[in-house]
Amino acid sequence: METDKWIEEGYKMAMEYAPKIVMAILIWIIGNIIFSRILKIVKKIMEKRDYDISLRKFLANMFYWTFKIILILVVLGTLGIETTSFAAVLASVGLAVGLALQGSLSNFAGGVLILIFKPFKIGDWIEAQGLSGTVKEIGIINTTLNTFGNQLAIIPNGKLSNDNIVNYSAEETRRENITAGISYDSDIKKAKEILLDIVTSNEKVLKTPEPQVMVAELADSSVNLSLRYWATNANFWDCRWYVIEEMKHRFDAEGIEIPYPHQVEIQKQG
Known part of the structure; x- marks a missing residue:
């Protein structure tokens, strides 16, 4: 049973x-x-x-x-x-x-977002968090940059993903804007022709879009001309350094005065 x-x-x-x-x-x-x-x-x-x-x-x-x-x-x-x-x-x-792990998780989440949306990649030149340099490594927690002076900069991904990022390598070309100040006694038209000739005669400066020169400002002691032109990322800095140096040489040769601060000393005889 x-x-x-x-x-x-x-x-x-x-x-x-x-x-x-x-x-x-x-x-x-x-x-x-x-x-x-x-x-x-x-x-x-x-x-x-x-x-x-x-x-x-x-x-x-x-x-x-x-x-x-x-x-x-x-x-x-x-x-x-x-x-x-x-x-x-x-x-x-x-x-x-x-x-x-609140801070670490924030950096981790930022790293995931960066790796998914790819605002930059290894080898790009970026500016972020007050630093600029070439991206050397993108990790889950930090991003590593090589600065202009070859220093190693480590930026937490949490801050990097929540702030502004300027990626200078994202586009193949860049526009430069150089301000040239000339005295009020100088010939504006002639100065503009000199600046245009400097950039148009340089093979590294792109012809399209066309370079431009315009009067940007009537300042206290100078007429400020704005020179704008385009160049590839590879040639950008070579073009900038060439234009600045050549501008000084050509202005001196053509009698275009570049104003600079003057100090006047007044002596009072008693």
Whole structure:
């Protein structure tokens, strides 16, 4: 009799839990199949968009473990196990870690955004956070620049992603604007012709768009002319240095005066 009772209880438990176990197994198998296909699609999208390799691995791992945790909670719930406490513990742990690593997480999130949206790439010359230089490395936490003086500058990605960034290498060409001050007694028309001749005779200065010279300001002690021209990034600084030096030589040769501050000393005899 006792044996029959145990068999009956075992049969009831089997009938009660067998469907749940079967359902949990099916959810686990089907969930993993669907997830593996989704993960492959996500990886292909990241490869197609040329995401950084380290970012690809990180996002894939994060996606993987997030799904696994969710799938495990769903399976446990299907078996009738209370998952509210598990979710509460995970939320508490996540909140504690987030508060402890608030600054680092900000830099981490900034690094992810930079690697995804790519406002600059390695080799670009950028200006940000009061620094300018060539991008040497883009990490998850920091971005490293080589400055003009060959110093190594490390900028946290949190600040970098939330502030203005000027990327001088994003476009193939750049426009320069050089201000040339001449005295009020000098011939404005002649000075403009000299400036235009300097840039149009230089092969490195682009002919299109055309260079321009205009009167920008009637200042206190000078007439300020604005010389604007375009050059490729590779030739930009060579053109600038050439124009400034040649402007001084040509103005001196043609009698165009460049005003400079004068100090007048007045002596009073008693």
